[in-house]
Amino acid sequence: xxxxxxxxxxxxxxxxxxxxxxxxxxxxxxxxxxxxxxxxxxxxxxxxxxxxxxxxxxxxxxxxxxxxxxxxxxxxxxxxxxxxxxxxxxxxxxxxxxxxxxxxxxxxxxxxxxxxxxxxxxxxxxxxxxxxxxxxxxxxxxxxxxxxxxxxxxxxxxxxxxxx
Numbered sequence: 686x687x688x689x690x691x692x693x694x695x696x697x698x699x700x701x702x703x704x705x706x707x708x709x710x711x712x713x714x715x716x717x718x719x720x721x722x723x724x725x726x727x728x729x730x731x732x733x734x735x736x737x738x739x740x741x742x743x744x745x746x747x748x749x750x751x752x753x754x755x756x757x758x759x760x761x762x763x764x765x766x767x768x769x770x771x772x773x774x775x776x777x778x779x780x781x782x783x784x785x786x787x788x789x790x791x792x793x794x795x796x797x798x799x800x801x802x803x804x805x806x807x808x809x810x811x812x813x814x815x816x817x818x819x820x821x822x823x824x825x826x827x828x829x830x831x832x833x834x835x836x837x838x839x840x841x842x843x844x845x846x847x848x849x
């Protein structure tokens with residue numbers, strides 16, 4: 686089973702967390718996860734993926750404009766409908782809009798016909814209601830959270846679609 690992790694980054698933080706999400710996903714047997722910048726996805730890999738995860742830095746308490754533009758055209762350009770989707774964010778401040786950015790992405794994924802999932806509190810600690818947010822002051826502190834998120838999304842993708 687293939688998973689695509691797409692990200693946009695300006696200073697590298699979101700890319701770093703995208704790599705950790707993918708590493709977490711790879712902990713699940715039969716899962717291959719690849720990471721691509723949003724501006725240059727591998728279309729063949731994306732098309733073959735059962736799960737697509739998107740990462741954004743937080744700007745002006747919301748998702749980055751580049752991510753929003755990608756989402757506004759992706760549903761027509763790429764076959765996203767029916768795939769499992771999720772989102773994660775990086776931010777400079779604890780109340781800087783990371784959750785809002787994730788919600789914006791999830792809304793777009795739903796409009797594109799994707800199935801969204803987070804596990805919420807049903808999977809216990811750490812609780813990830815919408816998607817993880819890492820604060821730039823200490824990215825290392827959030828690595829295990831992001832790896833857990835990637836693993837949980839991969840487990841759900843396998844449960845939904847089986848191993849490919």
